[in-house]
Amino acid sequence: MPLPQSGDHLVSPRIGYQHHGLFLGDHQVIHYRGVSAGERSGQVAITSLAEFCQRQGYHVQHHGMRTYSREESIDRAYSRLGEAHYSTLLNNCEHFVRWCIDGFHYSKQINQLIATGCIAHQALRTVARQPTLAALPGMATSTALNPSATTAVTAAVGVLLGSSATSLAAPLAATYGLYRAWRWFRD
Incomplete structure (x- = not known):
């Protein structure tokens, strides 16, 4: 080089x-x-x-x-x-x-981090507002994720990682981390 x-x-x-x-x-x-x-x-x-x-x-x-x-x-x-x-x-x-x-x-990377945190925060708020549905018979209730909430979470992680995320567990885990970082930044 x-x-x-x-x-x-x-x-x-x-x-x-x-x-x-x-x-x-x-x-x-x-x-x-x-x-x-x-x-x-x-x-x-x-x-x-x-x-x-x-x-x-x-x-x-x-x-x-x-x-x-x-x-x-x-x-x-x-x-x-x-x-x-x-x-x-x-x-x-x-x-x-x-x-x-x-x-x-x-700083482009800081602006991207903040934007991703905002998207993730909004996605978490959307997920948190979802109605509680009965799970399988005999099981406890669970929070349902509608397609738009799942897409928002996946998009937030995709922005951060530069690729689309496909499993729901990975985006939620990463989004939770971003959410915690965003709360730390705000406080």
């Missing part, structure tokens, strides 16, 4: 999210270090490309229209070097890189 150009937006996959950084050249990346980085966790720092990738590889996120040139983006990144105002939801590594390049804070 050829080296990226100075000022490129790098994205490295992680389990459950993607890590973002701005390539400075000479195998160096400036980014918000994760909370597991020890003493310098949650700070804007310069690390090697290898340390940034953590053996996960990377790809270049292209920006069709950049507000700031590559050089200006690098200057903006340096202006925040050492900053320690990391917030997963409000000021993360993606927010940082997009600010350097486009001039505004934006």
Whole structure:
């Protein structure tokens, strides 16, 4: 894989999210270090490309229209070097890189998480409002899931996972997790 150009937006996959950084050249990346980085966790720092990738590889996120040139983006990144105002939801590594390049804070992955949480929350509310029906003779009652509620739950999980979910158990379990995350975020 050829080296990226100075000022490129790098994205490295992680389990459950993607890590973002701005390539400075000479195998160096400036980014918000994760909370597991020890003493310098949650700070804007310069690390090697290898340390940034953590053996996960990377790809270049292209920006069709950049507000700031590559050089200006690098200057903006340096202006925040050492900053320690990391917030997963409000000021993360993606927010940082997009600010350097486009001039505004934006995180697509956080917006998708929030949208998925909203869909999941609505799906759970729909499921909870379903009437209680008698189960098989001699068994306790159970809550019925109508097709629209099942579709809403499956769609919420599909948005998160990037594929359609087919079994009902997996979407409900994942939706419950999203619902709990959404409640934690709201509180």
